[in-house]
Each structure stands twice: as structure tokens, then as C-alpha cells.
Amino acid sequence: MPQNKQILLDSRPEGEATASNFKLVTRETPPLQDGQVLVRHHFLSLDPYMRGRMNESKSYAQPQPLGEVMIGGTVGEVVESRSPKFSPGDKVVGMGGWQEYSVADANAPGMLRKVDTTHVPLSHYLGAVGMPGVTAWYGLVKIIEPQAGQTVVVSAASGAVGSAFGALAKARGCRAVGIAGGPDKCRYVEQELGFDACIDYKQHRDAQSLAKALKQACPQGVDGYFENVGGMVMDAVMLRMNAFGRMALCGMIAGYDGQPIPMSYPQLILTNRLRVEGFIVSEHMEVWPEALKELGQLVGSGKLRPRESVAQGLEAAPEAFLGMLKGRNFGKQLVQLV
Amino acid sequence: MPQNKQILLDSRPEGEATASNFKLVTRETPPLQDGQVLVRHHFLSLDPYMRGRMNESKSYAQPQPLGEVMIGGTVGEVVESRSPKFSPGDKVVGMGGWQEYSVADANAPGMLRKVDTTHVPLSHYLGAVGMPGVTAWYGLVKIIEPQAGQTVVVSAASGAVGSAFGALAKARGCRAVGIAGGPDKCRYVEQELGFDACIDYKQHRDAQSLAKALKQACPQGVDGYFENVGGMVMDAVMLRMNAFGRMALCGMIAGYDGQPIPMSYPQLILTNRLRVEGFIVSEHMEVWPEALKELGQLVGSGKLRPRESVAQGLEAAPEAFLGMLKGRNFGKQLVQLV
Missing domain, CATH: 3.40.50.720 (NAD(P)-binding Rossmann-like Domain)
Known part of the structure; x- marks a missing residue:
């Protein structure tokens, strides 16, 4: 089982969020059960909505639980599979969170999706085509x-x-x-x-x-x-x-x-x-296929050329996230893990 | 030609509206032309939207012009007609303004409408059924x-x-x-x-x-x-x-x-x-027939018992209007003229 670095929400911000709200830990990835897939994350998405989840207050979504891996979109590669739906080497997009690996249930609808990187770079599935x-x-x-x-x-x-x-x-x-x-x-x-x-x-x-x-x-x-x-x-x-x-x-x-x-x-x-x-x-999953199709075509044809700010390594995620909240990023904020 | 008392907008409010923004004048009603109808107003409607019209600033509607009769809904009786569509004695609802009589063009769509006072008192056509x-x-x-x-x-x-x-x-x-x-x-x-x-x-x-x-x-x-x-x-x-x-x-x-x-x-x-x-x-005239039908039934069946505050005489209109803006009325604010 590979070692897996993770970033947890350690405390809730009082006012402005700070690096001390996060905590880096290392754990082993658990053994897979039937129907599960192990994904190695290549990129982690940082998005403004995550700041809302850090608050306790009633929000439009469940608050991010303390002591758990920060929620977040991820793209990566299947490295081990106990599901016929995915094979090692598949490129996938999912909600793996702020960590290097995640275990996903291949049968949960919408949790993990295979993507085609022929015309669209993998990272764009967290941005323009995501x-x-x-x-x-x-x-x-x-x-x-x-x-x-x-x-x-x-x-x-x-x-x-x-x-x-x-x-x-x-x-x-x-x-x-x-x-x-x-x-x-x-x-x-x-x-x-x-x-x-x-x-x-x-x-x-x-x-x-x-x-x-x-x-x-x-x-x-x-x-x-x-x-x-x-x-x-x-x-x-x-x-x-x-x-x-x-x-x-x-x-x-x-x-x-x-x-x-x-x-x-x-x-x-x-x-x-x-x-x-x-x-x-x-809350509007019914539009995703139509929307992703148009967005993929816009990126593939060069009509949409999204820019990315890429931080390196999981340890960089908190500062990159805090910088994004202040507008220091330029384009889609990512963390590259591989 | 009967004498016609009118209330004009004399000046625009600076901050709160006051009685001095209005001016009472008396004029003769003009002779009717073909297609016109002379209406004697029984009730004049006072509504909060009128306050918005008194301002010069860009609003959702044309400002009330200075020196002209204040805009407003009216119910009354046709006293003279040069249109086959209306006869003296007809009860009508229209936008006659703050005056005792008005001349309406019988052919202008939506300007003047005959109403049935069998089950609904005339004044309610300015309120619950208006x-x-x-x-x-x-x-x-x-x-x-x-x-x-x-x-x-x-x-x-x-x-x-x-x-x-x-x-x-x-x-x-x-x-x-x-x-x-x-x-x-x-x-x-x-x-x-x-x-x-x-x-x-x-x-x-x-x-x-x-x-x-x-x-x-x-x-x-x-x-x-x-x-x-x-x-x-x-x-x-x-x-x-x-x-x-x-x-x-x-x-x-x-x-x-x-x-x-x-x-x-x-x-x-x-x-x-x-x-x-x-x-x-x-801006949604298409719903009026359906809405008025339901409202008429609610009033006719006693399920909607609207209350009215009735001021007497055109001279009372400005104070009644200013009081309504402060919530001093209780139910629909009207001015009774006949």
C-alpha cells in the first residue's frame, strides 16, 4: 500500500482563513474492497467554494468536517482496480480531495468518470471542461x-x-x-x-x-x-x-x-x-453532458484557451488556496502532485 | 361643461413628499370629440407606486410630469358619451387621475372598462378586484x-x-x-x-x-x-x-x-x-382577465373581505396619500368624490 499524504481541516477560520487551519498527515492507503478503485492524483483543484465549506455556519452545502481530508476535485490515473469498469492506466476525474491518492467506489454514480486526453489536457477537466x-x-x-x-x-x-x-x-x-x-x-x-x-x-x-x-x-x-x-x-x-x-x-x-x-x-x-x-x-447534473460537450469542443478548437496557475506538491495547497482567495492566482488554480 | 377640480404635481419632493408638492386647480371639462367619453369619478385610488412617479430620477415608469394632473386609477360613471361603446350610466374603471372628471378615449385599449356592480361594490375595482x-x-x-x-x-x-x-x-x-x-x-x-x-x-x-x-x-x-x-x-x-x-x-x-x-x-x-x-x-396585461375573475369570485363569495380607508373630497387626497405612505391607512386607501 502506498503512503498517502493528506491535508485535513484542522480548525475553522475565525474571519480570514490561514494556513494553520490545515494539517498535513501521512497515512497508508487502505486495501481495496470489491468494486473499489485506487486513483493516484495528478492534479488537485482549488476553488473558492471550499472557503464556504470551512465555516460551521448554515451554508448551501454540508460544512467540511473537522479532522477529515479537505474536499476537492481531482484528476489522475487508476493504479489499481477491483471493478470491471476501470483499468489501471485509465485517466479519471473525481472528487478525491486534498491528498495524493484516493479510493473511489466505481459504482457510485458520478463519483469517478473516465476522460479522453487526446484533445483536452488532463488538468482542464478540473477547469474549463469540468x-x-x-x-x-x-x-x-x-x-x-x-x-x-x-x-x-x-x-x-x-x-x-x-x-x-x-x-x-x-x-x-x-x-x-x-x-x-x-x-x-x-x-x-x-x-x-x-x-x-x-x-x-x-x-x-x-x-x-x-x-x-x-x-x-x-x-x-x-x-x-x-x-x-x-x-x-x-x-x-x-x-x-x-x-x-x-x-x-x-x-x-x-x-x-x-x-x-x-x-x-x-x-x-x-x-x-x-x-x-x-x-x-x-444540483443540476442533468446539464453536465451537454455542457461538457460544448466546453470540450471550445477547448479542442482553441476558442477557449484557459490559463492555469499550478502550485507544486500537496504541501503547497494551503498557501495556493489562500492566495486564490485574495486573487493572487491567474486563471484556474491547481496543485500538481505528479 | 361641468367645473372640474384637479390636483396637479406642482413640485418634486426633496426627501419626504409634502402637501406643498401638490396644487389644487379648477378647470372646465373640455367638449367631447368623436370617440370620447366623459366620466364622473366616484372614487380615486391612492397607491404607493405614485410616490415613485413623483421623483425625477430614472424609474421603472415615466415620471409624473410637473404641472399635470396626478396619475391614478378611478372608478365612476359615464355622464356623456360620443362612442357607441359606452352609454351614460355605465359604471367604468379607468386611469382618470386625481380629478373629479376625466375625458377618455373609448377606443384606446385598456383605458376604460365597464364593470358589473351586482356582486362587487364599485370601489373594489380599485382594490381587490383591480x-x-x-x-x-x-x-x-x-x-x-x-x-x-x-x-x-x-x-x-x-x-x-x-x-x-x-x-x-x-x-x-x-x-x-x-x-x-x-x-x-x-x-x-x-x-x-x-x-x-x-x-x-x-x-x-x-x-x-x-x-x-x-x-x-x-x-x-x-x-x-x-x-x-x-x-x-x-x-x-x-x-x-x-x-x-x-x-x-x-x-x-x-x-x-x-x-x-x-x-x-x-x-x-x-x-x-x-x-x-x-x-x-x-406589463403583464395578459393575466388580468384570469386574475380578475378569481378575485371577483373571492370577493363575491365573501372569502376576501377587503377593508377600505376612505377620505372625502378631492381636497383630501394629498393628506390621505401622505398618510398612506406612513402606513396610517387601514386597508385600501380611497378618496370618495361623489
């Missing part, structure tokens, strides 16, 4: 429901969700406008991701100033907004929403540490007859 | 879409919209919980309108305290909320919303004078996967 990509797809296609020629906006545009959102929006003939932090990210969003414009929110002190910049970037107003951030950025976009606009609420990273993030102008929901809808992509 | 009733119907049926056994909540429950909402919700097998200001209104909401419970928001200093009371009144949580008020009341209900709850935003009377009314916990939209939707009933 949960973040499907998240963008669901918010755009099922909530915003844009028509060609409409203007859609996404915050955290250079990230895994935002970059997929831009490609999906352009494929539907929309004007795609991003919001990101810093000139490098904005340049990437405009030049490599194909957005029509990108606004650097760090250049703006308040929602009014950011709303002015949005007015320039969105001369026809905003018909659809995909929210990853909350707070000042959301206020600014709301000030530019058109009548009957749709807002898909996917993340509120600005409030993950428990600070208040009021919505300043809820009366705009009324006066502009907006529809504001929160969602969690794992 | 725009406020249809407003409640649309929010409940088209946005909240409740199932039998679910819990729905409405603020300003003793008002024209709230009382209709309660009857419509009970007719669908829901638990209906109201929020109103003061023990008299709450007693009326529970005992005469048939709500399952009513909470007096004036007994609560903040959203947390009000949310505790809601927890008692809504032991299964809140599946649908109809918002007439905004501010602290909305915050409190949001704290009790169930997963996949729906919120219909119809009014935000708390913010009509321009004061900030932030939504304190927008992250609940995400964590509870809420759908929050603003609407204006006049």
Missing part, C-alpha cells in the same frame, strides 16, 4: 438565457469560470465584458480570451466609479450578469442593468470571511424588473 | 408559484395587495403569514382576512428580532415572499427563506423618499438558491 466550465454554462444558458447581440458581464473574468463564460457568450453572439483585478489579467481577458472589453476593478474606489467605466464598456447596458464576487462589483453592475436583466449568483468571494457585503440598491431589482437567481451547479 | 388584486395574483401565481402546504409571507398584509395575497394563498392550500404595523392591523389580518398568523413589525427593533418571530410563525420556513416594503422587513424574511424559495419584489416603500435601503444578506440568495424577481403588473 465543474467551473459547467458552472459558467449553467449560469449563462439556464439563468441569463442571452440572445445574440445582448451584453453579458462576468466578474473574476480571468478565472476558470469567467474564462469559460466569455467563450460561451461569444459563441452565442453576445457582447462579453469582463471585470478582473489588474492590467495583466485584463489584457489576458481581452486579448487571449476574446472578451470585447475588460475593466480593472482595482482602478475604482467605489461602485459609482466602476459603474461609469461599465457604461463605456457596455454602451447598450447590461442584459446578463454572472456574479462571482459580490460587494462593490455587484453594486456597480446593478447600476447598469437593463430592464428585464438576469443576474446569476454563483459566488460571493467578497463575503467568505464573514464580513458584511450588503447589496446597496435592491430597489433596482424592482425598478428594472430584474431576475436574480442563485444556483449550485452540482 | 390593480392591487392582480398585483398580488401575479406575484403569487407567476413568480412564487406555491404548492399546497408551502408557507408564503407578505408584508403590508392588511393593505390592498396584502389582503388579496392572503386570500389567493389560502385558496391554494398554503400557510399564509402576514407582516403588518400595529396590533389592530394584525388582528384584522388574522381574524378577518384568514391569514394563519400575522407579525407586528413595530414590536421589533431589528431584522434579527423580527426573524425570530417569523421562525415561530413559519415553523417550516418560508417558501415564497411577496415584498411591498423593503429594508429591515425584507432582511428578516430572507433569513427564514427555504432553499429554492421565491421572492416577488413589488414595492419598496421604505426607500421611496430616497433613503438607502440596502439588502443586508444578499449571500442568502446564493446559499439558499433563491429566485428574486421584480415586476410591474401593468
